[in-house]
Amino acid sequence: DVKVTQSSRYLVKRTGEKVFLECVQDMDHENMFWYRQDPGLGLRLIYFSYDVKMKEKGDIPEGYSVSREKKERFSLILESASTNQTSMYLCASKSPRGAQGDTEAFFGQGTRLTVV
């Protein structure tokens, strides 16, 4: 059974703290993604990675950074947490597009982060 695991379901942090959100997948996927989900805005891409140590900015990278030291692990870092980063964070992984077309993205359960 395929699995994407996010380290925490719920997290409460103080303004200014450095926050690490961890994501691990066991499917040997090359591509991994971090999204944030907010009501009325859907899922917005923060960063994605298509290989170890490779990363690309998504649509809303400001205030975030990422780390991909190993293929199975993709970390999202909030350098200095702010209240406007209170949100649901979703990690996903997928294989690259193959000969048969695009492939399904697999999602973790999400981490609900509250910054106070």
Place this chain on the structure above:
Amino acid sequence: AQSVTQLDSQVPVFEEAPVELRCNYSSSVSVYLFWYVQYPNQGLQLLLKYLSGSTLVESINGFEAEFNKSQTSFHLRKPSVHISDTAEYFCATQGASYDKVIFGPGTSLSVIP
């Protein structure tokens, strides 16, 4: 740039009634289209997808979607909804590079007993 529009943010419907969730996309290239579902307090999971071939695709739980290139639409339909279909539904398409998945804002389906 590719984008996805879901015009209905909330759709309430009575149990056993039909439902249609609308999705429109914009793209200048061939697209792959997806519907994902998010049940309460869970992550997203794939409901169905269109890659090529038949324009009508079906899911195992009775949903279907039709790819309409001329109208750039990929509406999701079910002839008779169940309470357990209450969820958030996201339409998505692939990005132009590096397999980015681009999501619409989502439609919250509420099935009323």
